[in-house]
Each structure stands twice: as structure tokens, then as C-alpha cells.
Amino acid sequence: MAEAAVRIRTGDLEDVPAVLALYDRAVEWLAGSGRSGQWGTEPWSESPRLIGRVRRYAESGELRVAENEGAVVGAMRLGPAPEFIPSVQEPELFLEALVIDRRCAGLGVGKALLDHARAEAADRGISLLRLRCWAGGDQGLVRYYERAGFVQSGRIRRDGALGRWEGVILSQRLQPNERTSCPA
Incomplete structure (x- = not known):
């Protein structure tokens, strides 16, 4: 299957209905x-x-949307880690709520969003990208992120609207972008 031509941009309030439809x-x-x-x-x-x-x-500037031929086909949040995530002692970029249009599954939209998250972190001089994902079911989501180069770095359990939610925290080390790194 050919990969979709995807453009990633910062989302705004006008994107909210399309993003909600993806979810x-x-x-x-x-x-x-x-x-x-x-x-x-x-x-x-x-x-x-x-x-x-x-x-x-959207209001905080943390929403990223993936577009293909003018249609929103994916989204994610990039920003600081939520308060309930164990903190780290270094700058990080935290990715959450990644979603793609199921009609585009297998066309590289998720990969494009992950690549964008890596590039944005590197452009900011941040060498740690973390995310949380659901660890239930057949563990397929965990394996997806591991295939993308993330490693498990913690577990999380939360009681919320859905009952007990069990997940993992995954991390990926990045090389800061040379154009934002200071020479040693």
C-alpha cells in the first residue's frame, strides 16, 4: 500500500469538530x-x-493535525506531561491522544505524526519524547510504539470514568537537531 501524502500542522479551534470525528x-x-x-x-x-x-x-497550541488532500486524517497532542505522569529530571516533549482516521490505517499517517513529534522535539533541543498508551487487550498498541523505536519506561494505573485504566509509559531518546544545538 502506498503511503498517504500527509502535511502536519498546528491545529486550532476550527479543527475541533474534525478531530472529534476521528476520535x-x-x-x-x-x-x-x-x-x-x-x-x-x-x-x-x-x-x-x-x-x-x-x-x-487547540487553545493551548498543543494540537497537531495531519491533513491529506485538505482532510484531517490524524491528530495528537504535544506538550508537557500530564500531572499524573511521573516526572523526569530533564526537558521532554510528551505525546498523547494520537488518533488516525481508520480509513487511512496502514497508509503512514501514524508514522508521519510520530516523525513530526520527533522533529519538533529535536527542533526544540529536547532529547526525550515520551507517551502513554493503553496496555490492555492484545498489547497491539504497545507493540506498535515499540516497533516505532519506543521502549517501556514505566506503568500507570488510573481510576476514572472508564473504570481502571492500565497503561505503559514509553520513551524514545532523540538527537537534538544540529541547527538548534550549541557547539561544545
Whole structure:
């Protein structure tokens, strides 16, 4: 399968409906494949809490969207780690809520988003990219990130709206971009 031509940009409030639609389709697919433990079964577009979350991502400048031929086909949040994530003693960029349009699965949209996250961290002179992901089901999501070069660096358990959510923290070391690194 050929990879989709994808452009990554900072998302804004106008992107919120399209991003919510991506999460809605992902939730439907996850629930249909027995993986409702990741994001539940409720469409994000019907949850004031989740609508607010995506709006905050956009308002803070942390939302990144992937576009193909003008359509939003993926999204993620890039910013500081959430408060419930164990802190590290170095600068980091934290990735969360990565979602792609299921109709584009296997076309490189997720890879493009991950590559963008790496490049953005390197451009900022940050050498640590971390994320959290659901560790339930068949562990397919964990394996996806491991194939992308991340290594498990912690576990997390949270009680929330979906009950007990179990996940892993994954990390990847990066080389800072030469154009932002100072000579030694």
C-alpha cells in the first residue's frame, strides 16, 4: 500500500469538530474489536469532558493535525506531561491522544505524526519524547510504539470514568537537531 501524502500542522479551534470525528470513529472501531478499555464506548463528540479536552489542546497550541488532500486524517497532542505522569529530571516533549482516521490505517499517517513529534522535539533541543498508551487487550498498541523505536519506561494505573485504566509509559531518546544545538 502506498503511503498517504500527509502535511502536519498546528491545529486550532476550527479543527475541533474534525478531530472529534476521528476520535468517534476510533472509539467505534475499538469497541467493535473488543478494545473498549482504551477510550470507552461513548463518542467523544457527545462528551462535554472530552470536547473540552480537545478544545484545550487547540487553545493551548498543543494540537497537531495531519491533513491529506485538505482532510484531517490524524491528530495528537504535544506538550508537557500530564500531572499524573511521573516526572523526569530533564526537558521532554510528551505525546498523547494520537488518533488516525481508520480509513487511512496502514497508509503512514501514524508514522508521519510520530516523525513530526520527533522533529519538533529535536527542533526544540529536547532529547526525550515520551507517551502513554493503553496496555490492555492484545498489547497491539504497545507493540506498535515499540516497533516505532519506543521502549517501556514505566506503568500507570488510573481510576476514572472508564473504570481502571492500565497503561505503559514509553520513551524514545532523540538527537537534538544540529541547527538548534550549541557547539561544545
